[in-house]
Amino acid sequence: xxxxxxxxxxxxxxxxxxxxxxxxxxxxxxxxxxxxxxxxxxxxxxxxxxxxxxxxxxxxxxxxxxxxxxxxxxxxxxxxxxxxxxxxxxxxxxxxxxxxxxxxxxxxxxxxxxxxxxxxxxxxxxxxxxxxxxxxxxxxxxxxxxxxxxxxxxxxxxxxxxxxxxxxxxxxxxxxxxxxxxxxxxxxxxxxxxxxxxxxxxxxxxxxxxxxxxxxxxxxxxxxxxxxxxxxxxxxxxxxxxxxxxxxxxxxxxxxxxxxxxxxxxxxxxxxx
Numbered sequence: 001x002x003x004x005x006x007x008x009x010x011x012x013x014x015x016x017x018x019x020x021x022x023x024x025x026x027x028x029x030x031x032x033x034x035x036x037x038x039x040x041x042x043x044x045x046x047x048x049x050x051x052x053x054x055x056x057x058x059x060x061x062x063x064x065x066x067x068x069x070x071x072x073x074x075x076x077x078x079x080x081x082x083x084x085x086x087x088x089x090x091x092x093x094x095x096x097x098x099x100x101x102x103x104x105x106x107x108x109x110x111x112x113x114x115x116x117x118x119x120x121x122x123x124x125x126x127x128x129x130x131x132x133x134x135x136x137x138x139x140x141x142x143x144x145x146x147x148x149x150x151x152x153x154x155x156x157x158x159x160x161x162x163x164x165x166x167x168x169x170x171x172x173x174x175x176x177x178x179x180x181x182x183x184x185x186x187x188x189x190x191x192x193x194x195x196x197x198x199x200x201x202x203x204x205x206x207x208x209x210x211x212x213x214x215x216x217x218x219x220x221x222x223x224x225x226x227x228x229x230x231x232x233x234x235x236x237x238x239x240x241x242x243x244x245x246x247x248x249x250x251x252x253x254x255x256x257x258x259x260x261x262x263x264x265x266x267x268x269x270x271x272x273x
Contacts, residue, residue, distance in 0.1 A: 006046050006211065006214065007100055007214075008043045008044070008046075008100055008216055009099065009100055009101070009103070009106075009183055009184070009185045009214070009215075009216040010043055010065075010069065010097060010098075010099060010100075010185055010216060010218075011042065011043060011098040011099060011100055012040055012041060012042045012043060012097075012098045013040070013041050013065060013068075013095050013096065013097050013098075014039060014040035014041070014095070014096050014098070015038060015039060015040075015094060015095065015096070016094050016095065016096045017094070020035075020036075020094065021094070024090075028087060029057065029060045029064075029087045029088075029090070029091050030091070032055075032056075032057035032060065033057070033240035034052070034056060034057040034058070034061065034237040034239075034240055034241070034242050035057050035060070035061065035091065036240070037240045037241035037242070038061070038241070038242070039241070041235070041242070043216065043218070043233075044233060045231055045232055045233040046211040046215070046216055046217065046231070046232075047207060047211065047216075047217045047219065047229050047231070047232040047233070048217070048218045048219070048232065048233045048234075048235065049219050049220075049221055049226070049227055049229075049232055049233070049234045049235065050062055050218065050219070050220040050221075050235055050237055051220075051221065051222070051227070051234060051235070051236055051237065051238070051245070051250065051252070052236060052237030052238045053238060056237040056238050057237050058220040058237040059110070059189050059190075059220050060087055060088055060091065061091075061220075061237065062187055062189050062218060062219075062220045063085055063087075063088030063108075063110070063189070064088040064089075064091035064092040064095060065092075065095070065097070065187055065218060066085075066088070066108035066187045067085060067088050067089050067092040067108075068092035068093075068095050068097055069097060069104070069106075069108070069185060069187070070104050071104055071105065071106040071107060071108050071184075071185050071186075071187065072104075072105070072106065072107055072108065072179075073107075073108050073109075073113075074107055074108065074109035074110075074113040074175075074179075084112075101183075103183060103184070103185075105181050105183070105184045105185070106179075106181065106184030106185035106186045106187070106215070106216075107176075107179045107184070107186050107187070107188075108186075108187040109187070109188055109189070109191070110189040110190070111189060111190045111191070111193035111194070169194055169195045169196055169199035170199075171194075172191070172194045172195060172199075173195075173199060173202055173203065173206065176191075176203070176206060177206060180206070180209075180210045180213070180215060181213075181215070182213040182214055182215070183213070183214040183215065184210075184215045184216075185215075185216050185218075186210070186215060186216070186217045186218075187217075187218050187219075188217065188218075188219045188220070188221075189219075189220045190220060190221055190222065191203065191219065191221065191226070192221055192222070192223040192225070192226055197225060200223060200225040200226055201225065203226065204225070204226065204228075204229055207229060208229075222252060224250070224252055224253045224256050227247055227250065227252075227253070228247060234246070234247060234250070
């Protein structure tokens with residue numbers, strides 16, 4: 001039996017009109033060159049990377065797609081009422097998203113959202129522990145088939161058993177794996193932040209498995225490891241308008257290779273106080 005051909009969940013994004021509103025054209029984020037020149041982006045591969053230096057607009061663009069897509073947000077609030085996404089919310093209102101089939105499933109997550117998730121999980125652990133003491137509940141793990149136990153407590157119980165044994169990298173991969181759904185849209189901003197190089201390879205393996213289920217990814221990253229994903233489309237936000245780039249020609253790939261081959265050439269320029 002032949003394998004079913006992958007097809008995008010999100011087909012494209014484009015401006016709703018030929019130009020941005022005149023009264024907003026000079027304001028952030030519309031003043032960012034990659035946003036100024038944005039007309040349309042077609043998504044033709046399971047994984048699309050957005051790259052660029054800090055301030056290039058890649059994260060703002062990804063956040064605007066996240067808000068406009070209405071996929072579940074990993075932050076503490078919903079994406080439409082998160083104050084840190086104010087610029088993205090503004091830009092999202094002027095974007096048109098074209099879908100193969102709009103399912104609103106997947107995940108939108110920034111690096112800071114993951115660390116917020118860890119803090120919330122720790123608070124949940126403390127709350128469950130306190131409530132157990134107050135209720136004199138037995139310490140044994142509740143039966144997941146027991147419908148009298150709230151599902152949140154069942155989930156928190158599992159997290160209590162693993163919280164202290166997992167590194168941030170392991171926790172991130174656990175969270176990611178738990179959110180993967182068939183035909184989901186996943187928007188990730190710098191997911192390499194909590195991951196060691198080995199863990200980044202593990203994430204590539206998870207991406208491969210997810211793509212096999214029809215999932216689609218749009219990822220803003222600086223990581224040469226993640227950017228090596230086979231068949232991915234790489235869009236450079238350092239170019240205006242945005243242009244597709246080849247992996248072997250990326251500045252961050254070339255710089256990393258040069259540094260690892262001869263670190264002393266760069267380190268000799270670092271002087272201690």
